[in-house]
Structures are given as C-alpha cells and as structure tokens.
Amino acid sequence: MTNLVFWLIFIAALALYLFWGITVLPHERWQFLAAVPVRKKEGGEWDGVNLTWYGLLTANAYAVAVAVLFILLGAIGVPFAGTAVMAAILLSLCVPASRLVARVVEKKAHTFTVGGAVFVGVLMAPWVVLLINRTVGLDISPAAALAALAIAYAFGEGLGRLACISFGCCYGRRLADAPGWLQRTFAGLSFTFAGKTRKIAYAGGLEGVQVLPVQALTAILYVCCGLAGIYLFLHSLFAAAFLLAMVVTQGWRILSETLRDDYRGGGRFSAYQVMGLVAILYGCGALLLFPATPISPPAIADGLAILWHPAALLFLQGLWLAIFLYTGRSTVTGALLSFHVHRDRI
Numbered sequence: 126m127t128n129l130v131f132w133l134i135f136i137a138a139l140a141l142y143l144f145w146g147i148t149v150l151p152h153e154r155w156q157f158l159a160a161v162p163v164r165k166k167e168g169g170e171w172d173g174v175n176l177t178w179y180g181l182l183t184a185n186a187y188a189v190a191v192a193v194l195f196i197l198l199g200a201i202g203v204p205f206a207g208t209a210v211m212a213a214i215l216l217s218l219c220v221p222a223s224r225l226v227a228r229v230v231e232k233k234a235h236t237f238t239v240g241g242a243v244f245v246g247v248l249m250a251p252w253v254v255l256l257i258n259r260t261v262g263l264d265i266s267p268a269a270a271l272a273a274l275a276i277a278y279a280f281g282e283g284l285g286r287l288a289c290i291s292f293g294c295c296y297g298r299r300l301a302d303a304p305g306w307l308q309r310t311f312a313g314l315s316f317t318f319a320g321k322t323r324k325i326a327y328a329g330g331l332e333g334v335q336v337l338p339v340q341a342l343t344a345i346l347y348v349c350c351g352l353a354g355i356y357l358f359l360h361s362l363f364a365a366a367f368l369l370a371m372v373v374t375q376g377w378r379i380l381s382e383t384l385r386d387d388y389r390g391g392g393r394f395s396a397y398q399v400m401g402l403v404a405i406l407y408g409c410g411a412l413l414l415f416p417a418t419p420i421s422p423p424a425i426a427d428g429l430a431i432l433w434h435p436a437a438l439l440f441l442q443g444l445w446l447a448i449f450l451y452t453g454r455s456t457v458t459g460a461l462l463s464f465h466v467h468r469d470r471i
Contacts, residue, residue, distance in 0.1 A: 128359045128425045132352070139284075139348050146287035147341045150178070153320040155291050158453070160460040173460030180453015182288035187216075188445045190281030192432055193351070195441075197273040197358055198265070199431030200423035207263045208431070209440055211270070214253050216444070219246045220451065243278060247371075247404040250274050251411040267415035272363040275370035275408070276354035282374065283347025286340045288452075290316070293323030297337030298386040311337060322458045329386055339384050346377055359423050364412055371408040375401040 149155060158178050162171035191212050198208045219242040254270045257263060289295040300308055300315045315335040318325045326332035350373040357366035378401035431437060 128423070131425045131429070132355060132359070135355070136352055139352070142284070143287070143344055143348060146182070146290060147338075147344070150287060150290040151293075151316050151318050156293070156320055156323055157455075157458075157460075160462060162462050169463065171462040171464075173462045175455040175458050175460050176453050177455050178291040179288040179455075180449045180451075182291055183285055183452045184445045184449040186281050186283075186285035186288065187448045188441050189284055190277040191216075191444060192441060193280050193355075194273055194277040195432045195437055196425065196428035197276060197355070197423070198270065199428035200359070200425050201266065201269050201420055202427065203263065203265055203270075205431050205434055205437050207257055207261055207265060209437075210261060211253055211257055211274075212440075212444075214256075215246055215250065215274075218249055219243070220448070243282065243374075243400075243404065246274075246278065247408060251415060254415075266363070266420050268367065268412060269358075269363045269420060271408070271411060271415070272354070272358055272367040272370070275367050275374075276351050276358060279347045279351035279354060279370045279374050283344045283351060286344040286347070289340045293318045293320070293325035295340055295343075296325040296329060296331065296386055297339035297384050299331065300335040300337060303337060303384075307337065314338060316341070324457075331386070336386065337384050339381055343377065343381060347374055350374060359425060361420075361422055367408070367412060371405055375405045375408075 155178050157175050158181055159176045160173040161176060162173050164172040166172060194212060195205070195208050198211075199205070250271060251267060254265055254267050258265055258267075286295070296318070297316070300311060303311075316338045317335050318332060320326060321332060323332070325336070350370055354366040354370045357363075357369065379398045382395055382398050
C-alpha cells in the first residue's frame with residue numbers, strides 16, 4: 126500500500142510541475158532569473174552576468190533524478206554510501222560530457238547536450254556498478270541498478286526539458302512546415318517563443334513563430350515512462366523497467382530529431398540519433414550480460430528513509446548548487462545594469 130501511495134503522490138506532484146512549466150516558460154520573462162553586477166564601466170553602468178531559469182530548472186531535474194535513484198536503490202537495500210558513490214562517479218563523467226560532446230558534434234563551446242551526456246552514462250553505468258560491488262564490498266544487483274539508473278535518467282531528462290523551454294533551445298520545426306496531420310494535431314498546442322536572447326530567436330530566427338512543442342512532448346513522455354518504470358521496479362520487474370526506459374527514451378530521441386529544427390550536426394541521420402540507437406543495443410547487451418538475480422521485494426519506505434538521511438539531503442543540496450552554478454551562468458548573453466535611488470522614498 127505504501128508503494129502505491131508514494132507512486133500516486135509523485136504522479137500528482139509531477140503533473141503540477143509539468144503543467145506550470147509548459148504553460149508559462151515560453152513567455153519572455155522566464156529566461157533570466159537574475160543579473161549580477163561584476164564590473165563597473167566608465168559611465169557608471171555595470172556589466173552583469175545573467176543567472177538563468179535554465180540553470181535552476183536543470184539543477185531541479187538533476188536533484189529529482191538522483192533523489193529517485195536514492196529511493197529506488199534504497200528500496201532494495203542499497204545503503205546511502207553505495208548510491209552516493211555511484212551517482213558521484215556517473216555525474217563526474219556525464220556533466221562534463223554534456224559540453225564536450227556538443228563541442229565535438231555541433232562545434233559549439235558554449236552549449237550543452239543531454240544526448241551526449243546520456244550516451245556516456247549508458248556506456249559506463251554497468252561497469253560503475255561492478256566497480257562499486259568489488260571495491261566498496263556491496264552486492265548490488267546489476268539489473269536492478271541499471272533499471273534504477275534508467276528510470277532516474279528518464280525523470281532527469283524529462284524534467285530537464287523544461288529548462289530547454291525556458292532557454293528556447295531544442296526547438297521544433299515551424300508548425301507551418303510540418304505535415305498536415307501534425308498541423309491539425311498541434312494547431313492549439315504549439316509553442317510561440319518571445320525574446321530575442323533565446324536560442325530559437327538568435328540561432329533559428331523563429332521568435333514569434335508557431336513551432337512544434339517538441340520539448341513538452343519529450344517532458345511528458347519521459348516523465349510518464351519514468352512513472353511506469355517505477356511501477357515495474359516496485360513489482361521487482363527490473364529487466365522490464367530497464368528495457369521500457371531505454372527503448373522509450375532513446376527511441377524517442379531518434380524519432381524526435383525529425384521534428385526538431387535546431388542544428389544537430391551534419392548528415393541526414395544525426396550523431397545523436399546514432400548515439401540513441403547504440404545506447405538501446407548496448408543496454409540490451411548489458412542486460413544479457415548482467416541478468417536479474419533474486420532479491421527481496423522493494424519497499425519504498427526503506428528508500429524514503431535513505432532519502433531523509435541528513436547526508437543524503439546535503440548531497441542533493443550540494444549537487445543542486447553545483448549544477449546551478451555550472452549551467453545557470455549564461456555565457457551567450459550579457460547584461461548592462463544601472464542603479465538609482467527612489468528620491469520620493471528618502
């Protein structure tokens with residue numbers, strides 16, 4: 126009963142969060158969170174660094190994903206230390222890869238790619254689990270761990286797409302250029318972005334133009350996939366949960382590329398589509414190599430107890446802050462600030 130209650134509450138919370146993000150974030154005021162003065166100019170104005178909603182929403186997504194990982198692995202008896210080490214190793218590989226892969230594929234030094242980060246994570250995840258089992262002295266079921274990681278990723282990228290809405294990146298094709306059935310389907314559901322500092326405006330020239338809501342579709346699909354994965358995980362169907370998360374998320378990555386209009390590298394079949402296909406095949410191979418082993422049925426109460434541990438809360442808070450500082454300081458926009466005194470309030 127506890128498992129079901131947790132699942133239903135999580136559904137309600139995520140539904141509200143997605144509804145808020147999808148409805149308000151395309152508006153212009155939701156790109157910048159704050160501007161911090163850093164250098165005074167001769168005229169008395171200040172050059173500023175922009176802190177973005179992209180960074181805040183990305184940090185939220187990472188924190189939720191790792192929290193889900195703590196809960197699911199805690200539900201099968203993995204202690205906090207084991208999950209923390211696993212998350213730290215994978216994040217230390219995936220977060221830098223999000224910028225490095227974008228530099229290699231898109232030839233851009235000031236952007237991020239979730240696809241590249243995920244590809245690196247998929248390649249390394251099975252070996253990280255084995256490394257922890259051999260060095261930390263744990264006996265984590267590889268199949269269960271891979272399922273938990275895949276589910277956590279689905280939530281991380283799904284919620285992270287709200288950050289893409291805020292920045293106007295990963296944008297869809299013009300609605301007018303889409304096939305007729307897509308135009309009819311999304312006639313009242315398309316995105317129209319405002320703001321010249323958004324990527325869809327300065328890179329795509331599509332400010333004020335109706336486009337396919339690819340980011341919203343990805344967010345909804347991935348979050349629903351993650352919720353279904355949790356349901357399977359809590360019923361000890363680890364292989365099914367892993368395959369569902371991998372096939373749906375990476376399959377949609379391959380398909381959604383055909384709906385996007387932002388630059389994804391050269392070629393008809395992009396590098397990110399290749400990565401998605403390889404990730405599915407590699408994940409299936411890993412599942413065959415590390416089949417599920419009998420373990421006790423997951424108990425969500427044990428996972429929530431792990432999450433409520435002070436060390437886990439501090440880990441999540443530190444992770445949130447690190448991700449926000451890494452992704453939230455805009456390097457492609459600037460600010461010019463001036464300050465004044467309200468004389469009528471002296």
